[in-house]
Amino acid sequence: MPKVSEAHLQARRQQILDAAAVCFARDGFHRTSMQDIVRECGVSAGLVYRYFSGKDEMIAEIVRDWHAHRASALTSSAPGAAYLDLLREIGTSDAPDARLALQVWAESVRSDELRALARDGISQALEATREQAPAGVDPEALIRVLIAVYQGLLVQTAWDSELDNAAFVDVVEEVLRRLTAE
Amino acid sequence: MPKVSEAHLQARRQQILDAAAVCFARDGFHRTSMQDIVRECGVSAGLVYRYFSGKDEMIAEIVRDWHAHRASALTSSAPGAAYLDLLREIGTSDAPDARLALQVWAESVRSDELRALARDGISQALEATREQAPAGVDPEALIRVLIAVYQGLLVQTAWDSELDNAAFVDVVEEVLRRLTAE
């Protein structure tokens, strides 16, 4: 009875999703055809549609996973240094990960759901840093700037995986030190 | 066969390009069909192909225009405050402009040419700020951070056109002040 285990079903789903992520990071959502994904994950076209209703559902799922991954990466780091760790994490993750981010952002222009996810994901992740705002600086705007730094680092990492992440983070650290020093 | 003026040819080309930019900012490069562009600019499909060899050329042209526009915006501002003015300019430009940036970046993942354009465009624009790096801070990395801030502001503006650009720039200004103060 090919009533296979729940674990196997889960693994299959993930296998397809991983293959899709590879394609998406390489070619973008819309230059990737379903055939590309099928080829990449080595299963038949029909099977992909047993697990996903179509490409849009795969995109949405990839995006959700991506945000969940970001969030967990943050919460698992030490409270105080959370933000800098997040920046460092970009350096250790693969370029594909950063490239996927660019695709997600481009797609978010069209989809309200994706836009909300993207916005909330990041802002929640940085909520904790709010209290660190020194006197004379708008806390809300500061958070936005920090988010911007994070986003820009992703963009540049997508463009150049050789980028010197450590030097980049050092500068940010220095900036934050001077900012919080009274 | 009416032979028209050079000016008319230029105007036609621009008309098509503008329509394409509107569509691209709204739907992304690949969700935009040639028919969409044709509909938007009100000329025939055949005519579009007299001015552009295909969609890819239109994309490349749009991207070049976008970078040229950034560069000229910078060089026209006062030398010293150039960077901050660049950030402020994002607030005054339309959201479509920022959204187009996200599309360009997403596309740059696939195209070496676009990636080079994107990278050079920004880094050249900030070359002038190099000498401002204070002692103890890696100049190269500082530039990258400043670029990152610029990029992130674009992302956030694309997501939320109501974003408080002035407050954002104020924070950046304060950061730069503290950084350059010995």
Added chain:
Amino acid sequence: MPKVSEAHLQARRQQILDAAAVCFARDGFHRTSMQDIVRECGVSAGLVYRYFSGKDEMIAEIVRDWHAHRASALTSSAPGAAYLDLLREIGTSDAPDARLALQVWAESVRSDELRALARDGISQALEATREQAPAGVDPEALIRVLIAVYQGLLVQTAWDSELDNAAFVDVVEEVLRRLTAE
């Protein structure tokens, strides 16, 4: 591998066939997918193929059953009034039954076998009425007209299950009376 009783096999086969008939009457042969049938009868896809070589065989079987059912309905009624009883039977059977007839006829356009079945089935059923043809009326043509009335009643019943079958049959009865009266 549990070897089950012959009765169980027969019941299973009928269970599948009944489910198929429900689907076919509702959606037509070709808008009905095997998955629809599988869902309707509650067994697995694989099992259906142990009983039938494919969808075409199920269709053929359904059609044969349908004709057999018609024939037995007729022969079980009183010899003389056989035809009118056949018409009345349409009123008591469900609309699905009539709808199935329309599907069978549509399919008969493609299949010589189905066409022969359909033709023979009805003409055999009315063979008995041949001797009733009154003088001055072509017996062959009369039979065809009676068959036509039967067929048309099926069509109209498929369209409107509220149709007044009794009034319809009364008219036919009156017509036959006047026809056979010298």
Added chain:
Amino acid sequence: MPKVSEAHLQARRQQILDAAAVCFARDGFHRTSMQDIVRECGVSAGLVYRYFSGKDEMIAEIVRDWHAHRASALTSSAPGAAYLDLLREIGTSDAPDARLALQVWAESVRSDELRALARDGISQALEATREQAPAGVDPEALIRVLIAVYQGLLVQTAWDSELDNAAFVDVVEEVLRRLTAE
């Protein structure tokens, strides 16, 4: 300027529709693929979709045409003998026409719109015969019987294009004569 004449567009549309009708009458709506239609009418797949949004729209259009054709056939015949002429018309039309009717009816099981069309089309066409109902016969039911004869003749013509239409109509004529004779 291939802004071709309105007549040409109309002709193209009809060309596609005619090819579709041929396929539909031969294979049924659902055994006919768009490729079959494309092959039959000799234009490209893309062009078919310029004229029709999909197969369902083609089916609906074919059905509407079919009913319109029936109606006009009736109204163009002499008022009194209208009904018998309608029956005779079936004999002169091609078998494909009758086969198409079976497809339409099968499809009407699924579609409320088609069912309404089918019902109204025929009943309107026979409205005129209402007054012919003799005393002692339910006029409504009589009309239904006449419609049934018409429908059944279509079915039998679809099955056997050699059917003796004249003999069939003679019987119907004789029946009507006896019915109206007091």
Added chain:
DNA sequence: AATGAATGAGTTTTCATTCAT
């Protein structure tokens, strides 16, 4: 005997591009 995951050929549909007018 029974399952249902897996297949892959076939379907509908879209869309960048061409070309006769």
Added chain:
DNA sequence: AATGAATGAAAACTCATTCAT
């Protein structure tokens, strides 16, 4: 110069059928 009807290759998606378990 300009049109838009026409193309056809490629895309997304479906579904009858098989087979390992």
